[in-house]
Structure formats: C-alpha cells, structure tokens
Amino acid sequence: MPLKVAAFYQFAALPDFRELREPLRAICAGLGLKGSVLLAHEGINGTIAGEPAAIGALVEELQRGALFGGRLDNLELKFSQAATMPFARLKIRLKKEIVTLGDAIADPTRRVGSYVEPADWNALISAPDTLVIDTRNAFEVAMGTFEGAVDPGIRSFGQFKDFAARQLDPAKHRKIAMFCTGGIRCEKASAYLLAHGFNEVYHLKGGILRYLEGVPKEQSRWRGECFVFDERVALGHGLQERPTNGGSDE
Numbered sequence: 001m002p003l004k005v006a007a008f009y010q011f012a013a014l015p016d017f018r019e020l021r022e023p024l025r026a027i028c029a030g031l032g033l034k035g036s037v038l039l040a041h042e043g044i045n046g047t048i049a050g051e052p053a054a055i056g057a058l059v060e061e062l063q064r065g066a067l068f069g070g071r072l073d074n075l076e077l078k079f080s081q082a083a084t085m086p087f088a089r090l091k092i093r094l095k096k097e098i099v100t101l102g103d104a105i106a107d108p109t110r111r112v113g114s115y116v117e118p119a120d121w122n123a124l125i126s127a128p129d130t131l132v133i134d135t136r137n138a139f140e141v142a143m144g145t146f147e148g149a150v151d152p153g154i155r156s157f158g159q160f161k162d163f164a165a166r167q168l169d170p171a172k173h174r175k176i177a178m179f180c181t182g183g184i185r186c187e188k189a190s191a192y193l194l195a196h197g198f199n200e201v202y203h204l205k206g207g208i209l210r211y212l213e214g215v216p217k218e219q220s221r222w223r224g225e226c227f228v229f230d231e232r233v234a235l236g237h238g239l240q241e242r243p244t245n246g247g248s249d250e
C-alpha cells in the first residue's frame with residue numbers, strides 16, 4: 001500500500017508553541033510518522049508521511065485534539081501518495097516564523113489577501129489587468145509555473161520584500177494574484193503587500209498542489225512540474241510522482 005503524505009499549515013496565534021514541541025513529537029513518533037513540522041508564534045507548517053491510518057490520526061489530533069485546543073480549525077491540508085517513505089527522519093522544529101519573510105508588519109493572523117479557489121484561478125489570471133506573481137524560489141520556477149507569471153528571481157522567500165520594493169507599485173499594480181506550492185508563502189506575501197499599501201491582492205488557496213489536484217489537465221494553465229521538498233522531488237497533475245533530475249540538491 002502506498003504511503004500517505006500530508007502537507008499542512010495554518011497561521012494561528014500559538015504563544016505556547018515551545019511547549020507544543022515535545023507532545024507533538026511524541027504523537028508523531030508514536031504513529032510511526034516521518035517528516036518535518038515547524039512551530040512558531042504565528043502558527044504551524046509541516047509535511048508528514050506514513051501509513052494512511054496514522055496520517056488520519058494525526059490530522060484528527062491537530063484539528064480536534066486537546067494539544068491545540070481547537071486553534072487549528074482552519075488547517076490548510078493536502079494529501080498525496082508516495083511509493084516509498086520520502087523522509088529520512090522526524091523533525092519538529094521551533095522557528096521565529098513558519099515561513100521566513102523577516103518583516104513583522106506582515107501578519108497573516110490579522111489580515112491576508114482574498115483566497116481564490118483553484119476552480120476560479122484560470123479566470124483571474126487570464127484577466128488583462130491582473131499581475132500574476134510566482135512567490136517561489138527561482139529553481140522551483142524553472143521546473144514549472146503558470147503561463148504568464150512573473151518570476152521574481154529570488155533565491156529564498158525572504159528576498160520577496162526586496163523584489164516588491166524594486167518592482168511593485170501600489171499605484172500601478174492595482175490587482176495582484178500570487179501563488180506558491182501549498183499556499184503558505186503567497187498567503188504571507190499577500191499580508192505583506194496589504195500592509196504596504198496594495199489594495200487588491202489575491203492568492204491561490206491551497207497553492208499549486210491544490211490546483212494540480214482538482215483542475216483537469218486539459219483545462220490547466222500550469223506548465224511543467226511542481227517541485228516538492230522531499231525525496232519525490234516533483235509532482236504533476238493529479239499529484240502524481242514525477243521524478244526529475246533538477247532541484248533535489250537545493
């Protein structure tokens with residue numbers, strides 16, 4: 001039976017995130033799961049793999065268990081499969097941010113852009129007045145992206161704010177749509193742009209992975225493959241494993 005992979009995140013106030021680390025590690029280890037989970041004051045971000053029943057038990061604990069006490073009631077969650085375990089070990093890490101931007105004014109727990117469902121994404125990015133921005137790293141963009149999307153040419157997400165300062169203008173770019181792998185980077189980028197004077201900001205809910213999962217290939221505006229940060233390297237439409245030779249050493 002293929003293993004199940006769960007990618008999840010939520011921006012949520014977790015002032016006790018340090019105290020959550022060891023109980024969460026014990027839960028994951030007890031279920032035989034491997035992967036990586038980041039905990040920070042602003043929320044949780046992780047990708048975990050294991051037997052389907054074990055993944056189900058973890059998701060139940062995150063969403064409705066006593067450890068988080070209902071604070072992860074809006075968990076952005078995506079499932080895929082792996083023929084073999086795509087992680088070498090289990091890591092539960094404490095961070096300043098669950099996705100590093102380095103600008104305290106960008107607070108997704110308070111304000112983010114408008115979520116766009118995958119079924120509505122094609123219409124939005126096809127509109128002539130929409131500036132579409134890929135918020136991922138340059139090596140990810142090189143593997144695949146949406147037609148017509150701007151590549152910021154960044155090596156890490158923390159450089160997005162420098163790109164925005166150089167290339168984006170609230171008076172000129174009135175309608176911006178952004179995307180990333182699972183939704184977390186573009187969600188934080190939307191908070192950043194809103195905090196810096198941009199008014200109409202959208203981001204793809206669930207990211208590329210949700211789009212590839214739900215939008216039929218014949219209707220897709222996606223071109224190439226989607227890099228994922230595990231040993232599967234890349235996924236295609238339907239979230240099928242699509243091994244490649246590039247990007248795995250980044």
